[in-house]
Amino acid sequence: MTSDNSEIRFDTKLAVILRDDLxxxxRLNVTAFLTSGIGSRFGEVIGEPYADADGTRYLPMFRQPVLVFxxxxxxxxxxxxxxVRRGVATAVFTHDLFSTGNDRDNRAAVRAVAGDKLDLVGIAVYGPRNAVDRVVKGASMHP
Structure with missing residues (x-):
């Protein structure tokens, strides 16, 4: 195994913001659902498959950190x-989705409410670092 210790910098950022009363x-459920939206839409965020020393293969994961706020x-x-105003790719999870049990009903629950009236419990955003930094301003890192 070779080692390259050079720092890797990403031009993009992937962040999740969770409502602090969950x-x-x-919190775990919402984070999993939200990040799946980013991974499914933006293939470039997914790295290469993993393998252990025995040759057992594992699924790939995000190639860069996911910051949780x-x-x-x-x-x-x-x-x-x-x-929304900046056009940053966004996944949403509303409180209503805790009472649905499938993707069809989840999408219908979100579609039934105007964007400015959504009872948000979490969002995930992906885009240029500076744009995501502006979106998450005011949120704190999740403990």
């Missing part, structure tokens, strides 16, 4: 507005 299981509801709403 239960632990909700938390914020109160108002800050999350502001971040969503910034993302």
């Amino acid at each position: 239960a632990a299981w909700q 938390q914020a109160d509801g108002a800050t999350l709403t502001t971040a969503h507005q910034r993302a």
Whole structure:
């Protein structure tokens, strides 16, 4: 195995903002769902498959860190507005999705509410570093 210790810098950033009043299981669930949206849409964020020393192959994962933030509801709403206004790729998870059980019903629940009225519990954003930095402004790193 060769080692290259040079720093890797990414021109893009992938970030998740979670509402700070969610239960632990909700935070994990929302993060998983939101990041799947980014990974499915932007193939360039996915790295190469993994393999262990025995040759067992594993699925690829994101090629860059996923930064997870938390914020109160108002800050999350502001971040969503910034993302939409800036045209940053955004995945949303609303409170209504905790009571649905499949993708069809999830999409219908989001479609039934105007964007500025969504009861957001989390968003994921992906785009140029500086644009994502502006979107997440005001949110704090998740503990």
